[in-house]
Amino acid sequence: MKVILDTELKFEEHQKLKGKDSSKFAITTTDLSVHFGLKAAIKKINLKIRRNTVTSIIGPSGCGKSTLLRSLNLMHELTPRTKVTGTIKILDKDITEYDVINLRNKVGMVFQKPNPFPKMSIYENVISGYKLSGKNPSESFDDIVERCLIHSALWDEVKDRLNKPAISLSGGQQQRLCIARTIAINPEIILMDEPTSALDPLSTMKIEKLIHDFKNDYTIIIVTHNMQQAARVSDFTAFMFIGDLVEFDKTKKLFTVPTVKLTEEYITGKFG
Amino acid sequence: MNKSIPPHGTEKVIISRKKFSDLIFENLTFVFALMILGIVLWIIYEMYFYSGESRSAFGWEFIWSNEWEPVRKEFGALAFVYGTAVSSILALIIALPLSLGVAIFLSELAPKIIKSTLSFVIEILAAIPSIIFGFWGIFVLAPFMRSDLQPFLQKYFGYLPFFQGTPLGTGLLTAGIILAIMIIPIITAISRDVLKAIPQSQREAAYALGATKWEAIKMALLNAKSGILGATVLGFGRAVGETMAVTMVIGNRADINISFFEPAYTMASVIANEFAEASEILHLSSLIEVGLLLFGVTFLINSFARLLIFSVTRNAEGR
Ligand SMILES: Nc1ncnc2c1ncn2[C@@H]1O[C@H](COP(=O)(O)OP(=O)(O)OP(=O)(O)O)[C@@H](O)[C@H]1O
Ligand SMILES: [Mg+2]
Numbered sequence: 001m002k003v004i005l006d007t008e009l010k011f012e013e014h015q016k017l018k019g020k021d022s023s024k025f026a027i028t029t030t031d032l033s034v035h036f037g038l039k040a041a042i043k044k045i046n047l048k049i050r051r052n053t054v055t056s057i058i059g060p061s062g063c064g065k066s067t068l069l070r071s072l073n074l075m076h077e078l079t080p081r082t083k084v085t086g087t088i089k090i091l092d093k094d095i096t097e098y099d100v101i102n103l104r105n106k107v108g109m110v111f112q113k114p115n116p117f118p119k120m121s122i123y124e125n126v127i128s129g130y131k132l133s134g135k136n137p138s139e140s141f142d143d144i145v146e147r148c149l150i151h152s153a154l155w156d157e158v159k160d161r162l163n164k165p166a167i168s169l170s171g172g173q174q175q176r177l178c179i180a181r182t183i184a185i186n187p188e189i190i191l192m193d194e195p196t197s198a199l200d201p202l203s204t205m206k207i208e209k210l211i212h213d214f215k216n217d218y219t220i221i222i223v224t225h226n227m228q229q230a231a232r233v234s235d236f237t238a239f240m241f242i243g244d245l246v247e248f249d250k251t252k253k254l255f256t257v258p259t260v261k262l263t264e265e266y267i268t269g270k271f272g
Numbered sequence: 273m274n275k276s277i278p279p280h281g282t283e284k285v286i287i288s289r290k291k292f293s294d295l296i297f298e299n300l301t302f303v304f305a306l307m308i309l310g311i312v313l314w315i316i317y318e319m320y321f322y323s324g325e326s327r328s329a330f331g332w333e334f335i336w337s338n339e340w341e342p343v344r345k346e347f348g349a350l351a352f353v354y355g356t357a358v359s360s361i362l363a364l365i366i367a368l369p370l371s372l373g374v375a376i377f378l379s380e381l382a383p384k385i386i387k388s389t390l391s392f393v394i395e396i397l398a399a400i401p402s403i404i405f406g407f408w409g410i411f412v413l414a415p416f417m418r419s420d421l422q423p424f425l426q427k428y429f430g431y432l433p434f435f436q437g438t439p440l441g442t443g444l445l446t447a448g449i450i451l452a453i454m455i456i457p458i459i460t461a462i463s464r465d466v467l468k469a470i471p472q473s474q475r476e477a478a479y480a481l482g483a484t485k486w487e488a489i490k491m492a493l494l495n496a497k498s499g500i501l502g503a504t505v506l507g508f509g510r511a512v513g514e515t516m517a518v519t520m521v522i523g524n525r526a527d528i529n530i531s532f533f534e535p536a537y538t539m540a541s542v543i544a545n546e547f548a549e550a551s552e553i554l555h556l557s558s559l560i561e562v563g564l565l566l567f568g569v570t571f572l573i574n575s576f577a578r579l580l581i582f583s584v585t586r587n588a589e590g591r
Contacts, residue, residue, distance in 0.1 A: 073480060075476065075479065075480065078475075078476070078479060101482045101483075101484060102482070104479065104480060104481065104482040105482040108480065108481075109480040111473060111476065111477065111480075113473060115471075115473040115474060115476070115477045116477075117474065117477070117478075117491065117494075117495070118474075118495060119494050119495050119497065120494075128478075128481060129481040129482060132478055132481060132482075132483040132487040132488075132490070132491060133482060133483060133484070133487055178477075181481065182480075182481070185481060185482060
């Protein structure tokens with residue numbers, strides 16, 4: 001059932017033209033399994049994700065998409081009785097060699113429901129990664145706030161009220177604020193778990209555009225239930241089913257000529 | 273609501289009968305609610321009425337004078353206000369860090385077994401009658417204060433006016449400590465609930481940004497700020513109104529002293545001690561005015577606390 005992506009020459013050349021070191025994968029998982037208690041949520045996932053690409057993970061509810069995503073920034077450490085086995089390589093280093101804090105600075109995460117810090121202003125939310133840890137960035141806070149809000153396409157809407165509480169924003173704006181907060185700590189990888197599922201179409205469009213623009217700077221993995229969205233934003237798509245990685249391929253290929261029957265049935269809406 | 277009433281006669285009856293019983297029930301509960309409000313207003317009225325003598329004799333001077341001489345018919349409540357305020361503030365200073373620590377431990381850190389055991393112990397602590405605390409205060413705490421804690425404080429912090437004078441065992445500080453023990457359960461339990469009401473997504477957001485456990489807890493505390501303040505004020509209100517235990521250890525002397533070792537008196541204690549023996553109308557009336565004062569203060573404190581807690585829990589539900 002498992003298909004590990006065969007690197008395609010064309011893609012590699014394309015990356016080389018862009019001057020990137022394409023020999024490197026941002027994330028490599030080998031036989032990655034996660035158990036909650038005795039129950040396996042994902043089983044022996046083998047995945048190689050290239051740098052500076054967008055990968056979407058699709059699949060029916062409960063198939064382990066979030067579980068896979070959350071193992072990549074060690075979020076499972078927070079849930080007791082969770083067992084993660086196999087190996088994960090992040091930026092060519094085994095995940096166990098990282099200090100958790102450093103890892104999460106490299107691998108940012110955007111959640112399904114916008115979750116800005118309600119007691120902090122818009123400004124403070126953007127720099128909340130620094131505020132929480134007391135670390136000092138090389139840039140000034142003002143520069144970070146402006147840069148990240150511009151990057152997350154929120155600057156024009158909030159530049160006159162940076163000191164207002166973050167919860168005064170609309171849901172879509174809050175989600176972009178969460179994206180700004182995530183890129184403020186300069187991650188290399190951004191994990192997004194259904195980032196637009198709580199948002200209206202217009203806000204969704206804005207965030208999809210962001211994802212597209214982010215490709216030069218970040219490696220992005222996005223979980224989505226919306227197959228059009230997967231097709232629109234991602235270079236690669238992984239299809240999961242009851243804990244298994246069924247198919248992983250270039251998005252175009254997976255959506256037009258899937259090799260596995262199950263994938264075809266899912267993307268044509270026969271189930272799920 | 274009415275649009276769904278079907279045309280059939282029988283069904284109509286069922287519906288209206290149900291409605292009738294609902295109506296009775298609703299009105300009955302409403303009457304009970306009114307009764308409680310009525311009792312509160314009644315108490316206020318009675319206290320206001322029976323403190324008339326004292327109010328007309330002393331006016332506002334009653335609050336600013338610390339002469340309490342039943343024999344000379346001089347009545348001023350300042351010493352009691354002072355005793356109540358200082359013992360309660362001391363209690364808060366001692367109880368707050370402890371309670372917060374325990375609340376954080378309970379909501380964020382403790383494994384399940386310890387969590388339930390500790391919660392149980394705290395509830396037990398809250399259920400101990402205050403007279404028992406009073407006994408404990410007299411027989412255990414006061415001797416310990418006299419022989420150990422007060423000499424210790426005097427030795428190392430004796431340069432502060434608060435820790436000068438004779439270590440008697442009883443006094444403001446002892447009362448403060450007893451009160452602290454009594455309000456720890458309230459502050460702990462409410463702070464824990466407020467912290468628990470912070471959605472998990474907030475903690476995850478902090479961790480995902482690379483926060484350590486302590487940093488994530490700081491964020492939760494920031495979110496819970498006003499609720500914890502509410503818990504604190506509620507605990508303070510309890511300390512202000514506490515009578516028995518304090519009466520037994522505070523020393524019961526209507527004096528204002530800067531030293532925490534000195535005996536003092538609280539509003540609640542003076543009422544408890546003197547009410548039965550007060551034969552003079554003016555004396556009685558003055559005691560009732562002290563009661564009115566105490567009622568007013570605790571009422572304000574409690575309303576303020578409830579408002580704060582309400583604002584937090586309501587926000588938490590919205591998310
Ligand atoms: N903390 C947990 N404890 C126990 N079981 C869990 C936990 N989290 C997830 N699971 C189980 O693991 C499986 C995969 O869950 P996961 O959240 O990864 O699914 P998903 O693909 O993200 O679903 P959805 O599309 O609904 O978000 C599910 O069967 C779920 O019940
Ligand atoms: Mg999910």
